[in-house]
Amino acid sequence: MYVLRRWWGKNGLRLGLAVLALSTAWMLRQTQGAFVLELYRAISAPFQAKGPTRAEILDNAQVQELQQRLIELESQNRRLQELLNYNATQPQPGIAAPIIGRSADHWWQQVTLGRGRRDGVKVGSIVSGTGGLVGRVVQVTANTSRVLLVSDPTSRIGVTVSRSRFMGYMRGQSGNRAVMEFFEKVPDVKPGDVVSTSSFSQLFPPGLPVGRVESIDFSKSPAPEAIVELSAPISTLDWVLVAPNPKPAATEPPPPPSPLPDSTLP
Numbered sequence: 001m002y003v004l005r006r007w008w009g010k011n012g013l014r015l016g017l018a019v020l021a022l023s024t025a026w027m028l029r030q031t032q033g034a035f036v037l038e039l040y041r042a043i044s045a046p047f048q049a050k051g052p053t054r055a056e057i058l059d060n061a062q063v064q065e066l067q068q069r070l071i072e073l074e075s076q077n078r079r080l081q082e083l084l085n086y087n088a089t090q091p092q093p094g095i096a097a098p099i100i101g102r103s104a105d106h107w108w109q110q111v112t113l114g115r116g117r118r119d120g121v122k123v124g125s126i127v128s129g130t131g132g133l134v135g136r137v138v139q140v141t142a143n144t145s146r147v148l149l150v151s152d153p154t155s156r157i158g159v160t161v162s163r164s165r166f167m168g169y170m171r172g173q174s175g176n177r178a179v180m181e182f183f184e185k186v187p188d189v190k191p192g193d194v195v196s197t198s199s200f201s202q203l204f205p206p207g208l209p210v211g212r213v214e215s216i217d218f219s220k221s222p223a224p225e226a227i228v229e230l231s232a233p234i235s236t237l238d239w240v241l242v243a244p245n246p247k248p249a250a251t252e253p254p255p256p257p258s259p260l261p262d263s264t265l266p
Contacts, residue, residue: 094126094128095241095242096241097113097121097241098114098238098239099237100144108149108151109149109172110146111146111147111237112144113127113146114144115144115145116140117143118143121140121242122137122140123140124245125137126208128208128241128243129237131230131231132208132232133150133157133204133208134149134234135152136148149172150172150230151173151230152174153174156171157170157203157204158204159198159228160196161193161195164193166182166184166188166189167182167200168182168187170195176229176230176233177214177230178211178227182226187223189213189216189226190213195209195210195228196208196210210230211228211229211231213229214227214229
């Protein structure tokens, strides 16, 4: 008995500390440290700045969402107002149509509109936006229509320089610029000249604004070429105007003679 008390007096404190450590470790494992976390929060609370409550965080998120929606609605309203103002200046007002489809792989080639046969849209209809010509309708369903953009490399448009009346045809470059190839070898053209659809175009009526001449390459053979900056912001359009084409292709006169081999006005 004396030996046991002597051993306890010598090792009792160590044994108690070991039991306490094992018990604490077991408790931490069972509670996953929740007690220690709460204890830390209680001790450190007086030294921490008071943050927003959960309700305040949710309220702030809702306010930000409403502000963002308001900004988006204001932007759409401004663009629609610009489109309506543009429509009022056109000799033949069109139908406002939203762009509802646009492939990332064909961003500059085609768009899908949320207006179709039921709204009076037909194949060949002219599509324009604030600034000028956008393209033409190439496919129509009951409620949608597909538009071939003037920026599509396969697009060919008969155009003319408004100032000097020198003609050529324009093809897209998959961007906000296009190439105009002249029929004359020495055309009267300079940067800043306005380019519009010509009277010999088989797809569009004359006088539709297309863009402005940015630069000219007179060294091209067999005829010079001009880089045309498109006037309609095709890459950022949300709404467009769709108008019937008043010039059927069947009644159009043939294009004038051209020095370019096998070239015809589209």
